Amino acid sequence: MTETQPNRTAVLGCIADDVTGATDLANNLVRGGMRVVQVLGVPDARVLANAFEVDAIVVALKTRSIPKQDAISQSLDALKSLQALRISHFYFKYCSTFDSTEEGNIGPVAEALMDSLGVTQTVFCPAFPAAGRTVYQGHLFVGDQLLNESGMQNHPLNPMTDANLVRFLGKQTSRRVGLVSSAVIESGAAAVAQRLSQLKEDDVSMVVTDTTSDEQLTMLASSCASLPLVTGGSGLARFLPDAYRECGLLHSQVFAPEVPKVDGRSLIVAGSCSRATAGQIRYMDGKCPLYRIDVSGVMDDPNVEQNKIVKWASESDPGQPVLIASGASPEQITETQERFGAMEVALAIENFLSALTVRLVKDLGFTRLVLAGGETSGAIVRELGIDTLRIGPEICTGVPWTESLDRERSLALALKSGNFGDANFFESALEMLR
Ligand SMILES: Nc1ncnc2c1ncn2[C@@H]1O[C@H](COP(=O)(O)OP(=O)(O)O)[C@@H](O)[C@H]1O
């Protein structure tokens, strides 16, 4: 291939541990000028046939909160499917708030990918300064708060109680974990390369990178462009396409993504209990019909609660979106979890919201869906049977509009990470479709 020919096959294969994380990553790659397709679940040959003439393929898994061995095996399956396309560079995407537990799954999955690729060192870069996530001296901040004081300590599935990523990642892996500190980052690409090779000599294979600005991410992206595997949030991905262009790996031109052209009713489903989503629900209260789910009712008899909501939605003004939310206060969540078990409640609510959404789409013709929460969105898109998404324009940092590519009737989907977006996110997302 000559330098001027656009790539016909992807140069970057991405494996994301949840679906909103995947769209966040895809969004940043698109903003960097890549042509991107997102596939849901480990793709087979039929699905990958859609991935011709793209620069990056993002595989969205739902492996963040499942048993470690399952997460490893699905991630390796995803890697194999991408390797079959002769992709040479890979990106393991996890949350910019490093959502995981002391058992995993970030460290163990990264380790398995490294082993499979024969890679002896990789970087861990959760920083996403545009969304307020920065790393300083190995500590993760959300805005001006340490991770463990940011609200993430109350997450229903992976409460984040330690902001020190070197220590926390160290608990998830038997590999040595080190840091490229801000002092090194400030000194530039050569200093970073030197530090990485020094750490490699010291047998440090997992390297957390301090990053507090887009300028530092740009520099880090250049330093990482030759690595077969990088890991992180989506921040680094915003700058990798240019770094790949500079080193001759990527040849395509920057293109402008289009808003999905999908008519029909709008549905907002929020299964996230994060602070940002709670604020977004409060903002819509009074602006559109809002149904707050009775979680005990869901645990007792989901069918009764589902029928109630379908009836309520069918009687609502078709000119308005409807908003259905399961979120509760940290105290209420703890109480429900103590009664039923944390994972049992989480899965029951995910299953409930998925079945409900499918019914609202099929029976009442909702076609514009805004879904809040990574696990929630993952469960719903799986139940809807969607396997490929086209990435549209950005709604807010980390959240693009997307359009399903494989259904008879297209759906417009905004898959929002629980913690992303301003208070008016739901309203502004839907306004973009007018
Ligand atoms: N009221 C509730 N009590 C307990 N768990 C809940 C409640 N509402 C939602 N959940 C669960 O909390 C989890 C939220 O995770 P997720 O959807 O990924 O949101 P986020 O993006 O904020 O992390 C889901 O598994 C969801 O089913």
Ligand SMILES: O=C(O)[C@@H](O)C(=O)COP(=O)(O)O
């Ligand atoms: O990196 C991020 O912050 C997001 O892309 C992400 O993964 C968020 O996860 P959820 O909050 O579970 O949606």
